[in-house]
Amino acid sequence: MTFVSDRMRVIKASCVLSVHDTFTVIRPAVWVFLMVVPSLFSMFFFYMIAGYATGDPDYQDFVVIGNAVQAIGMTTIYSVASIPGDQKHIGTMGSIYMSPSGLFSIFLGMSLFSILAGFISVAVSLVFAAFVFGVSMASMNVISVAVVILLTAISVGGISMIIGSVGLYLRTSAILANVFTYLGLILCGVNFPVTDLPGWAQKIAHCHPLTHAVEATRGAVGGSTVTDLADPILMMILLGIIFAVGSVLTFRFFEKLSRKKGRLDVF
Amino acid sequence: MNVKAITAAFRQQGTQFLADPQWIIPSIIAPFMFTVVALYMYSGAGELDSPIVLTAVLGGGVLGMWGNMLFSSGFTITYDRYNGTMEPIMLTPTHLIDVIAGRSVWNVFIGMINAVLVFISAQLIFGVGVSVADPLLFFPMLLMTLFSLASIGLMLAALFVLTRASYVITTILEFPIYVFSGALFPITALPEALRPISYIFAPTWGVDALKTAAISGYNTPMASFGIWFDVLMMFLLIAVYIIASYFLFMRIERNIRESGTLARY
Amino acid sequence: MxxxxxxxxxxxxxxxxxxxxxxxxxxxxxxxxxxxxxxxxxxxxxxxxxxxxxxxxxxxxxxxxxxxxxxxxxxxxxxxxxxxxxxxxxxxxxxxxxxxxxxxxxxxxxxxxxxxxxxxxxxxxxxxxxxxxxxxxxxxxxxxxxxxxxxxxxxxxxxxxxxxxxxxxxxxxxxxxxxxxxxxxxxxxxxxxxxxxxxxxxxxxxxxxxxxxxxxxxxxxxxxxxxxxxxxxxxxKMVPDTNIIEVVTNDDPHDTVAKLSSEHFIQHVNTERIAGRHCTRIQLKDRTDLLSYLDTVFSKYGIRKIGYDEPTLEDIYISLVGGEGQEDGGHHR
Known part of the structure; x- marks a missing residue:
């Protein structure tokens, strides 16, 4: 079992490193603030538009919960997707690579922190939804909300790692990370139903775990149990597995490609 | 004011941008996506034919310029720190403010690309064309709005120098303009208590002036003072921003020379 | 002006x-x-x-x-x-x-x-x-x-x-x-x-x-x-000529150098290998005649050359700054 335990140690060390990394630049309080402010503002912004466009409080609730889930964008999608690119930028990729630990374990460890942060940011945003925007949480099913948020963070983390893998090779991974983060706003039914999108876009939307996450969260806040939400939850698990495997494969592919072309330290 | 330095900084930023233009994407993606989403929301509500949508398109254009300005100004100083070019700049007799001013002008200029992008997508996705009722008034207003954005950029860049965490400020400042400038929904929809915040942002007046010039019969409580009041307010706010920037930059130069934190990243 | x-x-x-x-x-x-x-x-x-x-x-x-x-x-x-x-x-x-x-x-x-x-x-x-x-x-x-x-x-x-x-x-x-x-x-x-x-x-x-x-x-x-x-x-001029002694030996005088460096009359001593020989530079604290003493101490390594030497800037530097920071001085020609 040393293979597994060695790996776990690397993953843990990388996770701790990324915690330190975050908190030397900004204080923990500022970090929490930062995580929450954009989400609060985008909730407020779309809440206003929803109100101005329709005057329908139900639609406003719809938008607020959607944006609460989208809060995972900056904390997980963006930060995970930009990890390899950042390491290259700081110039630590070479020395990390020289260490005997698998690069992927290190990446995974660093990602875990962001995945945890994503979980927290969605939870905090839901609290805002209730207290600032008056979304009724009376019938909320706490267990399903917890399950859904956890699955959201994990499955979204998986797809973000695929995007991040490209950063091993491309110098422009920050751009990719950015586009992908904001794409969720349009594609995933955050602010308007997915059915408003053109047909081809709807197909893409169903492959994005966030789409199912948003749908499941709305259900869970409305009182649905885990069994009621079997469809979106199973979809998230399925997509989560596909993306986890996919991330290992794409990571290996781009790792090999970068080694061949000597691009591990190019940015 | 050192025109030669400002021009040189404008050119330097431009050359640098053209060497690697895809870096514009991170700075314009958020405002672009926000505008498209807002348009979807209005169209879903069956408002596609109303002037609301046209105002949203115009507002989205301004947001695009803002996004680019904010990120570029935030990054411009970080870049020099990271790159080690802050020290050579400080060594010259030119004031830092002139260098940043030149870059801000370029950044806003490039932000217009983003505005055009919003206009094109509005046409392609929603079939909403941008027509301008009074072009003779619209273009001077556009220039003025751009200038007001550049002056905020200058002031923000100063704040960015003072902090290591410019990313923090960028993130915090990105959204208030979306909400408070009245770009995508009128500020009259905001709670009364929050409205004064809108009035201290020059882009709020710019958005209003642009809408007044573009849409015949456009009317908001702000426009009821007439477009020239918008112009006056922009002038005043631009002056305030520039004076504030001047003092901030003087302080920064002093700070840097006293603490020696200049070169640290 | x-x-x-x-x-x-x-x-x-x-x-x-x-x-x-x-x-x-x-x-x-x-x-x-x-x-x-x-x-x-x-x-x-x-x-x-x-x-x-x-x-x-x-x-x-x-x-x-x-x-x-x-x-x-x-x-x-x-x-x-x-x-x-x-x-x-x-x-x-x-x-x-x-x-x-x-x-x-x-x-x-x-x-x-x-x-x-x-x-x-x-x-x-x-x-x-x-x-x-x-x-x-x-x-x-x-x-x-x-x-x-x-x-x-x-x-x-x-x-x-x-x-x-x-x-x-x-x-x-x-x-x-x-x-x-x-x-x-x-x-x-x-x-x-x-x-x-x-x-x-x-x-x-x-x-x-x-x-x-x-x-x-x-x-x-x-x-x-x-x-x-x-x-x-x-x-x-701050360091007199008679304060520097250079010894060139066939074998590595490592042990002796280590011992010498803790002696109270020694300011600084270091050895480097030049063209197959071992060149030891000894800086004395005072103008004491230690030539014959050192000759004895180093004899077991096979002395090729021993004598006073003119101080280099490096010697001066060492005597003024102490041992710190000289580790990469002088060898980057």
């Missing part, structure tokens, strides 16, 4: 403490502790000292980048702390390292940008840039982006950048650090050429041979204080 100052750079009682933020938990650092010296017109003046001795802090205080807590700086007769704008017109600084250039711009574009910040007239600007590129030997690389430059090309570009305002005083902070030996040699000959053209040059280095080779006068600083100041010859 046309630079007719015998001492274009006059530093008096410079003192600087860096205060760290409370959050960093670091104690305040006294970087420069009362340094005074002056630099003659047209000379190459060297600030020599180990890493962290305060060389860079001193050079920054002399180049308007840092305000001293105490003391005064006069540059070409002007107040180097207050009259910033005029001083900056007539000085420039090269810092060592990879950073400090816009790497997405070409060399020419970099120079053009800085020329404009120095308000160099548009007429003649291109000719000036061509001339600078020629001086530093980058004419052919002028239109290549700096990111594709080698380390040595970047360093030469730094120098070209610093010459853009034709400064009367040029500061060079560790100008050859991290360069290949041949490139470092090129840079040194460039520095000599610049001094020959009438510029006053102040450089910092921790390479002894570099200081010895380039500098007319030297100040050695350690822990923020001056510990020696003068020409190389003057500094050498």
């Amino acid at each position: 046309s630079g007719e100052h015998e001492y274009p750079v006059v530093a008096e009682g410079l003192r600087k403490t860096f205060r760290h933020t409370r959050r960093s938990g670091l104690p305040d650092k006294l970087a420069v502790d009362g340094v005074s010296f002056n630099v003659r017109k047209g000379e190459i003046f060297g600030l020599l000292g180990p890493n962290g001795a305060g060389k860079t802090t001193t050079i920054k205080m002399l180049s308007t980048l840092l305000i001293p807590d105490e003391g005064s700086v006069r540059i070409l007769g002007m107040d180097g702390i207050k009259d910033v704008k005029n001083v900056r017109q007539r000085i420039n600084l090269v810092s060592g390292g990879e950073r400090g250039l816009y790497y997405r711009l070409t060399g020419r574009q970099n120079l053009r940008f800085f020329a404009n910040l120095y308000d160099i007239a548009k007429v003649g600007q291109e000719a000036l840039i061509d001339k600078l590129l020629d001086i530093v030997g980058l004419t052919e690389a002028a239109d290549i982006k700096v990111e594709d430059y080698s380390r040595g090309m970047k360093q030469r570009m730094h120098i070209a950048r610093a010459l853009v305002n034709d400064p009367e005083i040029l500061y060079l902070d560790e100008p050859t650090i991290g360069l290949d030996p041949e490139i470092a040699r090129d840079v040194r000959s460039l520095i000599r050429k610049l001094a020959g053209s009438g510029k006053t040059i102040l450089l910092t280095t921790h390479y002894m041979f570099e200081a010895e080779e380039l500098c007319d006068r030297i100040m050695i600083i350690s822990k923020g204080r001056s510990v020696g100041y003068g020409t190389v010859a003057e500094l050498k």
Whole structure:
């Protein structure tokens, strides 16, 4: 079992490193603030538009919960997707690579922190939804909300790692990370139903775990149990597995490609 | 004011941008996506034919310029720190403010690309064309709005120098303009208590002036003072921003020379 | 005011403490502790000292980048702390390292940008840039982006950048650090050429041979204080000839050297392998005759040569600064 335990140690060390990394630049309080402010503002912004466009409080609730889930964008999608690119930028990729630990374990460890942060940011945003925007949480099913948020963070983390893998090779991974983060706003039914999108876009939307996450969260806040939400939850698990495997494969592919072309330290 | 330095900084930023233009994407993606989403929301509500949508398109254009300005100004100083070019700049007799001013002008200029992008997508996705009722008034207003954005950029860049965490400020400042400038929904929809915040942002007046010039019969409580009041307010706010920037930059130069934190990243 | 100052750079009682933020938990650092010296017109003046001795802090205080807590700086007769704008017109600084250039711009574009910040007239600007590129030997690389430059090309570009305002005083902070030996040699000959053209040059280095080779006068600083100041010859007088003994042996005298280094009469001792032999340099604390004693001690290693030697700058440096920071001095030729 040393293979597994060695790996776990690397993953843990990388996770701790990324915690330190975050908190030397900004204080923990500022970090929490930062995580929450954009989400609060985008909730407020779309809440206003929803109100101005329709005057329908139900639609406003719809938008607020959607944006609460989208809060995972900056904390997980963006930060995970930009990890390899950042390491290259700081110039630590070479020395990390020289260490005997698998690069992927290190990446995974660093990602875990962001995945945890994503979980927290969605939870905090839901609290805002209730207290600032008056979304009724009376019938909320706490267990399903917890399950859904956890699955959201994990499955979204998986797809973000695929995007991040490209950063091993491309110098422009920050751009990719950015586009992908904001794409969720349009594609995933955050602010308007997915059915408003053109047909081809709807197909893409169903492959994005966030789409199912948003749908499941709305259900869970409305009182649905885990069994009621079997469809979106199973979809998230399925997509989560596909993306986890996919991330290992794409990571290996781009790792090999970068080694061949000597691009591990190019940015 | 050192025109030669400002021009040189404008050119330097431009050359640098053209060497690697895809870096514009991170700075314009958020405002672009926000505008498209807002348009979807209005169209879903069956408002596609109303002037609301046209105002949203115009507002989205301004947001695009803002996004680019904010990120570029935030990054411009970080870049020099990271790159080690802050020290050579400080060594010259030119004031830092002139260098940043030149870059801000370029950044806003490039932000217009983003505005055009919003206009094109509005046409392609929603079939909403941008027509301008009074072009003779619209273009001077556009220039003025751009200038007001550049002056905020200058002031923000100063704040960015003072902090290591410019990313923090960028993130915090990105959204208030979306909400408070009245770009995508009128500020009259905001709670009364929050409205004064809108009035201290020059882009709020710019958005209003642009809408007044573009849409015949456009009317908001702000426009009821007439477009020239918008112009006056922009002038005043631009002056305030520039004076504030001047003092901030003087302080920064002093700070840097006293603490020696200049070169640290 | 046309630079007719015998001492274009006059530093008096410079003192600087860096205060760290409370959050960093670091104690305040006294970087420069009362340094005074002056630099003659047209000379190459060297600030020599180990890493962290305060060389860079001193050079920054002399180049308007840092305000001293105490003391005064006069540059070409002007107040180097207050009259910033005029001083900056007539000085420039090269810092060592990879950073400090816009790497997405070409060399020419970099120079053009800085020329404009120095308000160099548009007429003649291109000719000036061509001339600078020629001086530093980058004419052919002028239109290549700096990111594709080698380390040595970047360093030469730094120098070209610093010459853009034709400064009367040029500061060079560790100008050859991290360069290949041949490139470092090129840079040194460039520095000599610049001094020959009438510029006053102040450089910092921790390479002894570099200081010895380039500098007319030297100040050695350690822990923020001056510990020696003068020409190389003057500094050498500080250590008498009879204090240095050199022993060349066939075998490695490692054990004996280790023993000797803890003896009270020894200032410093080190051994290096040169051309298959072992050369041990012993610096004595006092002028005691220990030649015969050492002859006995080293005899078991097979002595090829033993005798007094003239002190090098490195010996002086060691006796003034102590053992610290000399580990890479002298062997980077």
